[in-house]
Amino acid sequence: MLSTAAILGCAGYAGQETLDRVLAHPELEPIALGSDSLAGQAGSALDLRLDGDLPAFVSNEEALAAGADVVFLCLGHEEAAATPIPRDTVVIDLSGAHRLKEPALYPEWYGFEHPQPAGLDAWSYALPELFPPAGPLIANPGCYATAALLALGPLAEALNPVSAVVDAKSGVSGAGREPKAFSHAGFVLENLSAYRVGAHQHAPEIAQGLGFSVCFVPHLLPIRRGLLVTCYAQATDDDLRDRLEDAYATAPAVRLLPEGASPELARVQGTDGAEVALFEDRATGRAIVLCALDNLGKGAAGQAVQNANLALGHEETLGLRLQGVLV
Numbered sequence: 001m002l003s004t005a006a007i008l009g010c011a012g013y014a015g016q017e018t019l020d021r022v023l024a025h026p027e028l029e030p031i032a033l034g035s036d037s038l039a040g041q042a043g044s045a046l047d048l049r050l051d052g053d054l055p056a057f058v059s060n061e062e063a064l065a066a067g068a069d070v071v072f073l074c075l076g077h078e079e080a081a082a083t084p085i086p087r088d089t090v091v092i093d094l095s096g097a098h099r100l101k102e103p104a105l106y107p108e109w110y111g112f113e114h115p116q117p118a119g120l121d122a123w124s125y126a127l128p129e130l131f132p133p134a135g136p137l138i139a140n141p142g143c144y145a146t147a148a149l150l151a152l153g154p155l156a157e158a159l160n161p162v163s164a165v166v167d168a169k170s171g172v173s174g175a176g177r178e179p180k181a182f183s184h185a186g187f188v189l190e191n192l193s194a195y196r197v198g199a200h201q202h203a204p205e206i207a208q209g210l211g212f213s214v215c216f217v218p219h220l221l222p223i224r225r226g227l228l229v230t231c232y233a234q235a236t237d238d239d240l241r242d243r244l245e246d247a248y249a250t251a252p253a254v255r256l257l258p259e260g261a262s263p264e265l266a267r268v269q270g271t272d273g274a275e276v277a278l279f280e281d282r283a284t285g286r287a288i289v290l291c292a293l294d295n296l297g298k299g300a301a302g303q304a305v306q307n308a309n310l311a312l313g314h315e316e317t318l319g320l321r322l323q324g325v326l327v
Protein backbone atom coordinates (compact mmCIF):
# COMPACT_ATOMS: atom_id res chain seq x y z
CA MET A 1 0.00 0.00 0.00
CA LEU A 2 1.52 3.30 -1.13
CA SER A 3 1.12 6.43 1.04
CA THR A 4 1.88 9.95 -0.19
CA ALA A 5 4.08 12.29 1.84
CA ALA A 6 4.60 16.05 2.08
CA ILE A 7 7.58 17.57 3.88
CA LEU A 8 7.38 21.15 5.15
CA GLY A 9 10.70 22.77 6.00
CA CYS A 10 12.42 20.37 3.59
CA ALA A 11 15.50 22.62 3.15
CA GLY A 12 16.51 22.38 6.80
CA TYR A 13 18.61 19.60 8.28
CA ALA A 14 15.62 17.76 9.77
CA GLY A 15 13.66 18.18 6.52
CA GLN A 16 16.49 16.98 4.28
CA GLU A 17 17.06 13.92 6.48
CA THR A 18 13.31 13.19 6.44
CA LEU A 19 13.40 13.39 2.64
CA ASP A 20 16.32 10.94 2.68
CA ARG A 21 14.26 8.39 4.66
CA VAL A 22 11.16 8.96 2.50
CA LEU A 23 13.22 8.35 -0.67
CA ALA A 24 14.52 5.09 0.81
CA HIS A 25 10.99 4.00 1.78
CA PRO A 26 9.32 1.50 -0.57
CA GLU A 27 5.79 2.56 0.47
CA LEU A 28 6.08 6.36 0.79
CA GLU A 29 5.92 8.63 -2.24
CA PRO A 30 7.04 12.26 -1.80
CA ILE A 31 4.46 14.42 -3.59
CA ALA A 32 5.22 17.85 -2.11
CA LEU A 33 8.48 19.32 -0.83
CA GLY A 34 7.94 22.59 1.01
CA SER A 35 10.57 25.30 1.36
CA ASP A 36 9.79 29.00 1.28
CA SER A 37 13.39 29.82 0.33
CA LEU A 38 13.65 27.23 -2.49
CA ALA A 39 10.06 27.37 -3.86
CA GLY A 40 10.08 26.97 -7.64
CA GLN A 41 13.52 25.34 -7.76
CA ALA A 42 14.47 21.71 -8.43
CA GLY A 43 15.70 19.28 -5.79
CA SER A 44 19.28 19.83 -6.93
CA ALA A 45 19.07 23.38 -5.50
CA LEU A 46 19.15 21.74 -2.07
CA ASP A 47 21.62 18.96 -2.82
CA LEU A 48 23.27 17.96 -6.10
CA ARG A 49 22.60 14.30 -5.30
CA LEU A 50 18.87 14.97 -5.80
CA ASP A 51 17.90 14.42 -9.43
CA GLY A 52 15.01 15.40 -11.68
CA ASP A 53 12.61 12.65 -10.57
CA LEU A 54 11.61 14.68 -7.54
CA PRO A 55 8.79 17.24 -7.55
CA ALA A 56 10.16 20.82 -7.55
CA PHE A 57 10.06 22.72 -4.26
CA VAL A 58 6.89 24.62 -3.46
CA SER A 59 6.08 27.00 -0.62
CA ASN A 60 5.33 25.39 2.73
CA GLU A 61 1.71 26.51 2.39
CA GLU A 62 1.37 24.76 -0.98
CA ALA A 63 3.00 21.61 0.37
CA LEU A 64 0.49 21.52 3.22
CA ALA A 65 -2.39 21.86 0.76
CA ALA A 66 -1.14 19.01 -1.48
CA GLY A 67 -3.42 16.47 0.23
CA ALA A 68 -0.68 13.99 1.22
CA ASP A 69 -1.51 11.03 3.49
CA VAL A 70 1.29 12.07 5.85
CA VAL A 71 2.70 15.54 6.48
CA PHE A 72 6.09 15.95 8.12
CA LEU A 73 6.45 19.35 9.81
CA CYS A 74 10.18 20.13 9.90
CA LEU A 75 9.70 23.78 10.81
CA GLY A 76 10.79 25.99 13.68
CA HIS A 77 8.74 25.64 16.86
CA GLU A 78 6.69 28.81 16.53
CA GLU A 79 6.11 28.30 12.81
CA ALA A 80 4.89 24.74 13.41
CA ALA A 81 2.60 25.91 16.23
CA ALA A 82 1.00 28.41 13.83
CA THR A 83 0.51 25.88 10.99
CA PRO A 84 -3.16 25.05 10.31
CA ILE A 85 -3.36 21.29 10.83
CA PRO A 86 -5.23 19.38 8.08
CA ARG A 87 -8.01 16.99 9.13
CA ASP A 88 -7.94 13.25 8.39
CA THR A 89 -4.18 13.34 7.79
CA VAL A 90 -1.29 11.83 9.70
CA VAL A 91 0.87 14.77 10.82
CA ILE A 92 4.31 14.24 12.36
CA ASP A 93 5.66 17.42 13.95
CA LEU A 94 9.44 17.26 14.43
CA SER A 95 9.46 20.58 16.30
CA GLY A 96 8.61 21.12 19.95
CA ALA A 97 5.32 22.88 19.12
CA HIS A 98 3.03 20.03 20.16
CA ARG A 99 5.13 18.04 22.63
CA LEU A 100 4.09 19.65 25.91
CA LYS A 101 0.61 18.98 27.28
CA GLU A 102 0.62 22.07 29.52
CA PRO A 103 0.21 25.27 27.40
CA ALA A 104 1.63 27.49 30.17
CA LEU A 105 5.04 25.83 29.67
CA TYR A 106 5.41 27.33 26.17
CA PRO A 107 6.09 30.95 27.17
CA GLU A 108 8.43 29.75 29.90
CA TRP A 109 10.52 27.28 27.87
CA TYR A 110 9.95 28.24 24.22
CA GLY A 111 9.41 31.98 24.56
CA PHE A 112 5.99 32.21 22.86
CA GLU A 113 2.33 31.85 23.82
CA HIS A 114 0.93 28.75 22.18
CA PRO A 115 -1.62 29.84 19.52
CA GLN A 116 -3.68 26.62 19.84
CA PRO A 117 -3.53 25.73 23.56
CA ALA A 118 -6.82 23.80 23.51
CA GLY A 119 -5.57 21.65 20.64
CA LEU A 120 -2.51 20.24 22.42
CA ASP A 121 -4.50 17.34 23.92
CA ALA A 122 -5.16 15.96 20.45
CA TRP A 123 -1.44 15.25 19.91
CA SER A 124 0.28 12.09 21.11
CA TYR A 125 3.90 12.37 22.23
CA ALA A 126 5.24 9.34 20.42
CA LEU A 127 8.52 7.63 21.22
CA PRO A 128 7.67 4.23 19.69
CA GLU A 129 9.57 1.99 22.15
CA LEU A 130 7.96 3.65 25.21
CA PHE A 131 4.87 5.58 24.05
CA PRO A 132 3.66 4.45 20.61
CA PRO A 133 1.53 6.89 18.58
CA ALA A 134 -2.10 7.02 19.68
CA GLY A 135 -3.74 8.90 16.82
CA PRO A 136 -2.98 10.78 13.62
CA LEU A 137 -1.41 13.86 15.25
CA ILE A 138 2.08 12.94 16.43
CA ALA A 139 4.56 15.07 18.33
CA ASN A 140 7.97 13.62 17.52
CA PRO A 141 10.23 13.81 20.60
CA GLY A 142 13.27 16.08 20.77
CA CYS A 143 16.72 14.60 20.19
CA TYR A 144 18.01 15.00 23.76
CA ALA A 145 14.64 13.97 25.20
CA THR A 146 14.63 10.80 23.08
CA ALA A 147 18.03 9.78 24.45
CA ALA A 148 17.22 10.69 28.07
CA LEU A 149 13.87 8.87 27.94
CA LEU A 150 15.32 5.77 26.26
CA ALA A 151 17.91 5.65 29.07
CA LEU A 152 15.70 6.45 32.05
CA GLY A 153 12.10 5.82 30.93
CA PRO A 154 11.99 2.06 31.64
CA LEU A 155 13.67 2.72 35.03
CA ALA A 156 11.51 5.64 36.18
CA GLU A 157 9.82 3.70 38.97
CA ALA A 158 13.07 2.25 40.25
CA LEU A 159 14.97 5.52 40.73
CA ASN A 160 15.08 8.21 43.39
CA PRO A 161 13.73 11.16 41.33
CA VAL A 162 15.67 13.93 43.09
CA SER A 163 18.95 12.14 42.37
CA ALA A 164 18.55 12.11 38.57
CA VAL A 165 21.07 14.07 36.48
CA VAL A 166 21.30 14.03 32.67
CA ASP A 167 24.59 15.21 31.16
CA ALA A 168 24.18 15.52 27.39
CA LYS A 169 26.50 16.25 24.46
CA SER A 170 25.48 16.85 20.85
CA GLY A 171 27.05 17.60 17.50
CA VAL A 172 26.47 20.97 15.89
CA SER A 173 23.79 19.87 13.39
CA GLY A 174 21.44 19.82 16.40
CA ALA A 175 21.35 23.61 16.04
CA GLY A 176 20.02 23.46 12.47
CA ARG A 177 21.33 24.60 9.10
CA GLU A 178 20.47 28.24 9.67
CA PRO A 179 23.79 29.86 10.74
CA LYS A 180 24.06 31.09 14.33
CA ALA A 181 26.97 32.65 16.23
CA PHE A 182 27.36 29.58 18.45
CA SER A 183 27.33 27.15 15.52
CA HIS A 184 30.09 29.05 13.69
CA ALA A 185 33.19 26.91 13.01
CA GLY A 186 35.39 29.47 14.73
CA PHE A 187 33.48 28.90 17.94
CA VAL A 188 32.71 25.19 17.69
CA LEU A 189 35.93 23.60 16.41
CA GLU A 190 38.37 22.37 19.08
CA ASN A 191 35.95 23.63 21.72
CA LEU A 192 33.47 22.11 24.17
CA SER A 193 30.88 24.29 25.83
CA ALA A 194 27.76 23.91 27.94
CA TYR A 195 24.72 25.91 26.82
CA ARG A 196 21.25 26.75 28.13
CA VAL A 197 22.52 25.34 31.42
CA GLY A 198 19.53 24.34 33.53
CA ALA A 199 17.23 26.09 31.05
CA HIS A 200 17.00 23.92 27.91
CA GLN A 201 13.52 23.43 26.44
CA HIS A 202 13.86 19.63 26.46
CA ALA A 203 13.82 19.60 30.30
CA PRO A 204 10.01 19.85 30.62
CA GLU A 205 9.60 17.25 27.88
CA ILE A 206 11.85 14.82 29.76
CA ALA A 207 9.92 15.54 32.98
CA GLN A 208 6.61 14.92 31.22
CA GLY A 209 7.86 11.53 29.97
CA LEU A 210 9.40 10.40 33.26
CA GLY A 211 6.88 11.85 35.71
CA PHE A 212 9.61 13.81 37.51
CA SER A 213 12.11 16.56 36.71
CA VAL A 214 15.80 15.89 36.15
CA CYS A 215 18.81 18.18 36.30
CA PHE A 216 19.69 18.48 32.59
CA VAL A 217 22.75 20.15 31.04
CA PRO A 218 23.48 20.00 27.28
CA HIS A 219 26.92 20.54 25.73
CA LEU A 220 28.03 21.28 22.18
CA LEU A 221 30.58 18.91 20.64
CA PRO A 222 32.88 19.95 17.76
CA ILE A 223 31.42 17.29 15.44
CA ARG A 224 28.65 17.36 12.83
CA ARG A 225 26.21 14.78 14.13
CA GLY A 226 25.53 12.40 17.02
CA LEU A 227 24.44 12.80 20.61
CA LEU A 228 25.31 11.02 23.84
CA VAL A 229 23.63 11.32 27.23
CA THR A 230 25.12 10.08 30.49
CA CYS A 231 22.46 9.81 33.19
CA TYR A 232 23.20 9.41 36.90
CA ALA A 233 20.63 8.37 39.54
CA GLN A 234 20.27 6.46 42.78
CA ALA A 235 18.41 3.21 42.23
CA THR A 236 15.67 2.14 44.64
CA ASP A 237 15.51 -1.36 43.18
CA ASP A 238 18.14 -3.83 41.96
CA ASP A 239 16.43 -5.01 38.79
CA LEU A 240 17.41 -2.18 36.47
CA ARG A 241 18.95 -4.42 33.79
CA ASP A 242 15.82 -6.62 33.74
CA ARG A 243 13.68 -3.52 33.20
CA LEU A 244 15.82 -2.35 30.27
CA GLU A 245 15.90 -5.86 28.79
CA ASP A 246 12.10 -6.07 28.98
CA ALA A 247 11.72 -2.66 27.36
CA TYR A 248 14.03 -3.30 24.40
CA ALA A 249 13.95 -7.08 23.85
CA THR A 250 11.97 -6.74 20.61
CA ALA A 251 12.75 -3.11 19.74
CA PRO A 252 14.24 -2.91 16.23
CA ALA A 253 15.76 0.56 16.69
CA VAL A 254 17.18 0.35 20.23
CA ARG A 255 19.99 -1.95 21.28
CA LEU A 256 20.72 -2.62 24.97
CA LEU A 257 24.46 -3.27 25.04
CA PRO A 258 25.95 -6.22 26.91
CA GLU A 259 27.33 -5.56 30.39
CA GLY A 260 30.58 -3.61 30.29
CA ALA A 261 30.08 -2.19 26.78
CA SER A 262 29.64 1.55 26.39
CA PRO A 263 27.65 3.40 23.69
CA GLU A 264 29.65 5.17 21.00
CA LEU A 265 28.72 7.95 18.62
CA ALA A 266 30.61 6.36 15.74
CA ARG A 267 28.28 3.33 15.76
CA VAL A 268 25.08 5.41 15.63
CA GLN A 269 26.08 8.34 13.41
CA GLY A 270 24.16 8.23 10.13
CA THR A 271 21.73 5.63 11.50
CA ASP A 272 18.22 5.60 12.99
CA GLY A 273 19.19 3.33 15.88
CA ALA A 274 20.12 4.02 19.49
CA GLU A 275 22.44 2.27 21.92
CA VAL A 276 21.66 2.05 25.65
CA ALA A 277 23.96 0.75 28.39
CA LEU A 278 23.71 0.36 32.15
CA PHE A 279 26.58 0.56 34.64
CA GLU A 280 26.85 0.71 38.41
CA ASP A 281 29.30 3.25 39.83
CA ARG A 282 31.73 1.20 41.94
CA ALA A 283 32.45 4.12 44.30
CA THR A 284 28.91 5.34 45.05
CA GLY A 285 26.61 2.55 43.90
CA ARG A 286 24.76 4.98 41.64
CA ALA A 287 23.22 3.77 38.43
CA ILE A 288 24.80 5.21 35.29
CA VAL A 289 22.71 4.84 32.13
CA LEU A 290 24.03 5.97 28.76
CA CYS A 291 22.33 6.42 25.43
CA ALA A 292 23.88 7.32 22.09
CA LEU A 293 21.95 8.20 18.95
CA ASP A 294 22.14 10.42 15.88
CA ASN A 295 20.30 13.67 16.55
CA LEU A 296 19.10 13.73 12.92
CA GLY A 297 18.28 9.97 12.88
CA LYS A 298 16.62 8.44 15.93
CA GLY A 299 16.59 12.00 17.34
CA ALA A 300 14.56 13.41 14.41
CA ALA A 301 13.92 12.03 10.89
CA GLY A 302 14.35 8.31 11.63
CA GLN A 303 11.96 8.46 14.55
CA ALA A 304 9.52 10.58 12.49
CA VAL A 305 9.39 7.93 9.76
CA GLN A 306 9.16 5.16 12.40
CA ASN A 307 6.14 6.99 13.86
CA ALA A 308 4.67 7.52 10.38
CA ASN A 309 5.01 3.79 9.67
CA LEU A 310 3.16 2.92 12.87
CA ALA A 311 0.43 5.50 12.24
CA LEU A 312 -0.08 4.53 8.59
CA GLY A 313 0.07 0.77 9.16
CA HIS A 314 3.39 0.17 7.38
CA GLU A 315 6.05 -2.15 8.77
CA GLU A 316 7.77 -0.22 11.59
CA THR A 317 11.29 -0.07 10.14
CA LEU A 318 10.58 0.65 6.45
CA GLY A 319 12.81 3.46 5.18
CA LEU A 320 14.98 3.47 8.32
CA ARG A 321 18.77 3.17 8.39
CA LEU A 322 19.30 0.29 10.79
CA GLN A 323 21.64 -2.09 8.98
CA GLY A 324 25.34 -2.05 8.43
CA VAL A 325 28.63 -1.64 10.24
CA LEU A 326 29.78 1.81 9.10
CA VAL A 327 33.19 2.78 10.48
Ligand SMILES: NC(=O)c1ccc[n+]([C@@H]2O[C@H](COP(=O)([O-])OP(=O)(O)OC[C@H]3O[C@@H](n4cnc5c(N)ncnc54)[C@H](OP(=O)(O)O)[C@@H]3O)[C@@H](O)[C@H]2O)c1
Nearest residue numbers: 009011012013014035036037075095174176177178295300
Ligand atom coordinates in the same frame (compact mmCIF):
# COMPACT_ATOMS: atom_id res chain seq x y z
N1 LIG B 1 18.61 19.56 13.89
C1 LIG B 1 18.26 18.57 14.70
O1 LIG B 1 19.09 17.75 15.13
C2 LIG B 1 16.83 18.42 15.13
C3 LIG B 1 16.48 17.28 15.88
C4 LIG B 1 15.16 17.12 16.29
C5 LIG B 1 14.23 18.09 15.98
N2 LIG B 1 14.59 19.19 15.28
C6 LIG B 1 13.55 20.21 15.02
O2 LIG B 1 13.26 20.25 13.62
C7 LIG B 1 12.87 21.59 13.27
C8 LIG B 1 13.76 22.06 12.12
O3 LIG B 1 15.10 22.05 12.60
P1 LIG B 1 16.35 22.04 11.62
O4 LIG B 1 17.49 21.59 12.43
O5 LIG B 1 16.01 21.31 10.37
O6 LIG B 1 16.47 23.61 11.31
P2 LIG B 1 17.18 24.33 10.07
O7 LIG B 1 18.17 23.40 9.45
O8 LIG B 1 17.69 25.63 10.59
O9 LIG B 1 16.01 24.57 9.04
C9 LIG B 1 14.83 25.25 9.40
C10 LIG B 1 14.37 26.10 8.22
O10 LIG B 1 15.27 27.19 8.04
C11 LIG B 1 15.33 27.50 6.64
N3 LIG B 1 16.74 27.36 6.22
C12 LIG B 1 17.40 26.27 5.83
N4 LIG B 1 18.66 26.53 5.50
C13 LIG B 1 18.83 27.82 5.67
C14 LIG B 1 19.91 28.67 5.51
N5 LIG B 1 21.11 28.24 5.05
N6 LIG B 1 19.71 29.98 5.86
C15 LIG B 1 18.51 30.40 6.30
N7 LIG B 1 17.45 29.62 6.47
C16 LIG B 1 17.60 28.34 6.16
C17 LIG B 1 14.48 26.53 5.90
O11 LIG B 1 13.19 27.07 5.67
P3 LIG B 1 12.72 27.69 4.27
O12 LIG B 1 13.47 27.05 3.15
O13 LIG B 1 11.25 27.42 4.21
O14 LIG B 1 13.04 29.15 4.38
C18 LIG B 1 14.38 25.38 6.90
O15 LIG B 1 13.23 24.62 6.74
C19 LIG B 1 13.05 22.46 14.52
O16 LIG B 1 11.81 22.64 15.16
C20 LIG B 1 13.98 21.63 15.38
O17 LIG B 1 13.82 21.86 16.76
C21 LIG B 1 15.86 19.37 14.82
